[in-house]
Amino acid sequence: MSHQVYSKLREPLVTGDVSLHQITEQACAPLERRAGLTWWMAFALALTALGVGAAAVTYEIATGIGTWGLNKTVGWAFDITNFVFWVGIGHAGTLISAVLFLLRQKWRTSINRSAEAMTIFAVICAAVFPLIHMGRPWLAFWTAPYPNFRGPLWVNFRSPLLWDVFAISTYFTISLVFWYIGLIPDLASARDRAKSKIRKFIYSIMSFGWNGSSRVWSRYETAYLLFAGLATPLVVSVHTIVSMDFATSVIPGWHTTIFPPYFVVGAVFSGFAMVMTLLIIMRKVVNFQNFITVNHLENMAKVILVTGSIVGLAYSTEFFIAWYSGNEYEGFTFVNRATGPFAWAYWIMVSCNVITPQLLWFKKIRRSVPMLFILSIFVNIGMWFERFVIVVTSLHRDYLPSSWAYYTPTLIEIATLVGSFGLFFTLFLLFCRALPMLALGEIKSVSKFGRKPRHPELDDHSKPAAKQPGKSTRAHQRETAHV
Amino acid sequence: MNWRIFIIVFILTFGISLPAMMTLGDVHLIGNHQGYQPEQPLPFSHSLHAGQLALNCQYCHSAADESRHASVPSLSTCMNCHNLAKGNTEFAKANIAKIAAAYEKGEPVRWQRVHNLPDFVHFNHSAHVTKGVDCQTCHGNVPEMGVMRQNADLTMGWCVNCHRDQNTLGKGLAAPTDCDTCHH
């Protein structure tokens, strides 16, 4: 045993000595046991927030956008801020599942399911806002280019808002497919251990008759790889297109070529922060410390540190270009951000997004779960304010000083924001109860990773290969595949 | 469940029904009342007046060449003829007597409007009459209609396609297809 050398870099992805069956047991446990008090309290809280938001949205749709604090100068504020915020949150999920998959980052396996779920729910939250921000949301279907009897009158394919429609719906669809395909084998596991008939029936329908056939696994793996390949440029494109809502406009502070990369990085930044927030809660609540280890958190903290620094670079680049361009409107907009009536929002953004992540240079902080939790909350707040700063401070003082105006949100808008969090957590909590939160198949496939073999008879790898054909190749493969 | 059945159901649901519902729903939404033929308070016959008697449309609908409305004739216009023409049949006599009585009393007849456009469409009769568009082009073969009926579907596409054809098919009326032609 002592001659077996395992690299220090290859720390086990799953801590604790768990067998395959134990993985299934532990992962399916939250589905099968009765919900605890914590869950019910959290669910009640989320549902209340959702109710508040639903009431606010109902009131707004029944009365008019005037129930918000917008005016003729500031035509978007909380609505689009929330939209971009949630889309951003939705990026980490796909990033973790697709990009890290393509990069063969095996540590993703224990967090990708919940990250993907988070993506789906965040995109749902995001999609609510373009819908309810419309003056006549009941006519939202007019943004679809369907054949009609108006001439036919199509849609305007030049509008970034229409690109959004396509990007968000594509992103949602592909993310959902990706997530669901990942779920199918695990649903089969849940099905095959289900005791009650109803459970079995539901999981039977949802698992598409999955039986673990290796022929299907083979295609499945190819398809999964393809989805990852499709989702990776997609995730970049979505936030690029969202950024084009602003970048293709003529408003100083919006009309910026740096926006696409800036938005994508910001989305990764905020998305990872939100994943971290959620996972820290989840690993505690459902006892997943074995699967979601401090190593996972540290890895994510590193991503947050890098993206946070890029975001900080983007902020300073904006200022530099505003000065360097010599454009008086552009220059004013950025000075106004830092010193104008919305300076408070700007400095919240800078301190949360640029300063706090720098603490992650310290390993102690990176490995301190409470510190990470607090930091991730700060980043969430900061990234919300980043979108608020971009949307509102650019609009409130643009070209003609005669139109300059201030913006104050109303209670309805705040309630809508609260409601979107309610929707998100309601969906997430239901997900925790109804679906396997860990990608069983994937965790099982890495459960031996960085760990000594479970079976004593497999201990000796130095035995001649002839005696056990294939053995040495397998073991070798496993060790090299992850280099 | 057989997977073939599943695929058929899937295609039926998403491939056909949804697009069909959307397109048909669209027609319904903008209020297609083609064929609308409301009952009128008096049995006035266009086929008699415009058909057999060959009265010019604008004899009664006199504002068609100067106003956005073609205008429904006033009772005095009816009485121009019906002072003398009292009717040949009992039915005609009775109804013409009703007109005369309403005229005497000064009570207008409340006709049912056949062609309705939404408020955001500013159609103008005079623009079309001035350019020599026949009434029948839109209103159909009125001289053969006993009771007036909406001939065309009056959808936007119907308007626009005719306007477009004027330009592309060389009919030469230079009909605009700008939005603000009708929507302002």
Place this chain on the structure above:
Amino acid sequence: MSRLVIGVFADEDHVVDATRDCRLAGFEIQDVYTPYAVHGMDEAMGLRRSRLTWVCFAAGAAGCAFALWFQYYTQAVNWPINVGGKDPWQMPAYVPIAFELTVLIGGLTTMLALFVRSRLFPGKRAKLPAPGVTDDKFALVLLQRDSSFDAERARAILAQHHVERVLESGGLS
């Protein structure tokens, strides 16, 4: 009448090796049922590379072409409308949607192809060779078409690879 010989294993390394050996010994492998995608199984079973990649590529290309054509048709042919003084055919503006439809149609087609090819659909009844293949068991299923099937040898190979138990069955249900 064909019968199945099912070897149930507890470790992925064993089942992979058993599969390879069985295949090399000339046994027809009906399938191997595993709780997760076992690395090296394709090679062990001698499976060809999946053609889903080509399906995805073709569908994506078709989606892209459709998107470009559709945007061109609606904006420049069917009813060209002056929007912001721009040309009816304004390629850069149509790129985002062309890309999105490439991904959407490519992705959905791949999904459908996977489901159709693998006969997966909601409500299908799962046919398991042995309990636990979705949990912690690995089942190697050998197809016994005729009497030339050497059951003894098969069992021997399975046993050599630490098979937990061997079942025989008339078919999966």
Place this chain on the structure above:
Amino acid sequence: MNNADNIPVQPEPTDDMPPEVAAERERALINRRRFLQISGLAALTAVAAGCTGKPMAVAPAVARSPETTPGVAYWYASTCQACSAACGMLMKVRDGRPIKVEGNPQHPMSRGGLCVKGQASVLGLYDPDRLKAPQLNGAPLTWADLDKAVAKAVRAAPDKVRILSCTQNGITARNIVNEFLQLAPGARHVSYDAVSQSAIAQAHRLSHGNAAVPRYRLDKAAVVASFGADFLGTWISPVEFARQWADARRDPAHGFLKHVQIEAAMSLSGANADQRIRLPESAQGAALVLLAKNLAARAGINDPFAEPPAGGFDPADIAKLADELWAARGKALVLCGANDLNRQLVTNFINHVLGGYGATLDFGAASQQKLGDDRELATLVDDMEAGKVSTLILWGVNPAYDMPDAARFVAGLKKVAFSVAISDRLDETASLCSAVAPDHQALESWADFQPQLGLHSLSQPGIRPLYRTRGALESLLAWCGSPRAGKHARDVIREVWEKQVLNGRKWNDVLEQGVLDLRAEGVPSKFDAAGVRDAGAKAAARAEATGFEVITCESVQQGDGRHANNAWLQEVPDPLSKISWDNYAALSPAALAKLGAKNGDLIALQAEVAGRKVALELAAVGQPGMADNAVAIALGYGRTHAGRMAAANSPGAVIGVNAFALIGAGGVVTATLKLTGGKTPLAQTQTHDSQEGRPHAMETTLAALHHGGHGEHAAHEGSLWPGQKYNGRRWGMVIDLNACIGCAGCVVGCQAENNIPVVGKQEVGARREMHWMRIDRYYSDDKPADQGAVADNPTVNFQPMMCQHCENAPCETVCPVLATTHSSEGLNQQTYNRCVGTRYCANNCPYKVRRFNWFDYKHDDPTLNLVLNPDVTIRSRGIMEKCSMCVQRIQEGKLAAAREGRKLSDREIRPACEQSCPTQAIVFGDLNDKGSEVSKLAASGRNYVVLGELQVKPVVSYLSKVRDRHEVQG
């Protein structure tokens, strides 16, 4: 659309029914109103009806009269009665109801312009708070009964009858008043103006033996100096003056009227002047006297004045002004806005020295617009107090509201046995009277006017009276027992006109024109300098001032307050402060800071005016350009009995405070100000005053222009895209900032034409006003002013701003549903019914001219809805809207030309803003037609587009403003 379109209403009004059949008439009225409700609502219900296909009935007229073709608009000439200026007006009557009023281009005085109040007066017709039937002691009755009661009171003591009327200058009105006075021997008629200028007439009585206000002729002037007279905004005949002023400055190559304004409070005239001298009210007399001395010295005549006390102004400024005036003698004009005999006498002396009488001031067509006589009014009130008045007929006046000492008037009124008010509503005065005889609204009435001697103007109705009202002329005839009693006012007027002025001209021709110009010109007059010396001494004298000098002024939008219930006028912001729905205490920013107050802080104002203690509480507002020791308060607010709008739509509330009590008897009124600690929200449409040095509202100097420079108008060319071609017409507009005075007439004209909703104080305060057009007002602190510190007396620039109809419109590109697109004639079209309301277009508009329907702005008052223009869709909530360049007018114009088989001529189509502009600052036309006016102006050296560097290529361009002033120093 309009299911009532085919019901005729005769615009030619018929006689009132005899009073005996009042009951029957009432029933008829109900039917009629029912119809009006239907037609008004049709526009609104049709959206729903059109979609749901509910049956709609058409009830055609039983017999159609001429000029009642459904859907066709007819225009009738009339006279605007929104203030005493009596400008010429045209009424647009569509389907039996006036829906728009515009200036009458044939009118020699107003020449097609109409001020903001005039534009809004059509809404007054449909005011739901009008009185609907005569009243006696609070109970409605028939006209016959009312006439009996009034006639009895008149007959009882004819010598104790007094008629208190607003300025009545029409020959028929005078004829009837004279008949009344003859039939009631001993009765007296007193004229009363809420904002009196009676000192001018009195001064001319002393100096010229002619108690008249001369006709001021800016069209003949080369230099005008105004001491506190806001002649562009509110003074005597602002529309006439504004046009003359603008015409005299329009083409700087051919003469340029220099305008110097000397004033304490920032007025529209001061904002537009070449040079504005900020001078406290108390120093203006001294400045006038010094100017007179300077001029006398230059003229070499004996100077009757003592040296005035110094202080408050720089004598060098006055000397320079004297030089300029003297150089332009014969073409110079000095105006004085103070209702102060002494200052007016000095002004007369100055104008006399400058040779103005007979040239720039003319008695040949003396103004008849302000006939009020303060002394006669004082006598009347004395008589009332002394019980010498038994019957008081109040005609078009509201002294209980707008007399400085209203309390004394009210007390006197209680001693009058019988009082009858000819009024359109139960206002502050009418509600105290024994009887109320509701008058027709201006658009329902026959009347005549003579704003200047020899200029006769007719008013004819555009609709039959909506309620049981009667014209004032008819009422007076009925009450004095005239043989003409019971005759229709039209016939009475026609008879008088036939006798006095028609002189063989055809009545119908004159009626069609609306105006008859028989003015004499260039009448010489003699100057008598006897009283001038004394007046000069009194004018220059300065009391030891403590506290703030109070300046009460009419605001451009509210005037004397008679339109307080007109929502359009409440909503239109003040041209300078940009505050709507309120009046306030305007203080210089320095004074505001000294008080430690911020905009909107409540202050308590206490003053003693002519022995009365006055205490008011109102919001303080910093107004650059105010003299530091002055506080200015707009009159016309604080109406308690005007109606629901003046009460901000909540019973008991009142918009603003009544400042009439602060009007003194000629001298300077001072007050103490104290912060109360309270705050009040202000509805302000523009909160940032500076242009931040950006080249939006551009300005150049006359000298620079003569040297070929006109500011930096960089050309912005080049594009990645070939762009769209406009082969037919390409509509465009040029706005001459040199002519624009910022009066906001266009704003209300646009509102009336385009069915723009009123949103109320709270929503305006939330920056959600719906006006498609706004006037941006900038205070420039980057250019040194001629006097005082930079921010204290800023240069003011106005810039009308509405949709610029950019060829490369950023709004169009971003709309996902093609709701905003470009037309083949170069217009940016907004298709309301396609809009889903993402507001992306508004965000991406660099000019911020798009307006969003935040709520369903209710059109639920069936009477008010009658004013809606059937050619413009009512926008529901969630929809974006904006200036369409009055595309309904463009369609109508093109169609009219096509119908008549002719080519469309240049300037035949006029958008509402262009039409309404008193100074003709806006020109619309075809940019592809090189001969069109708009093309010529677009090629002018002063032409520029706002934000040209964005390459959005607006088709609206501006001509930079020209001021005759010194170059920027340093």
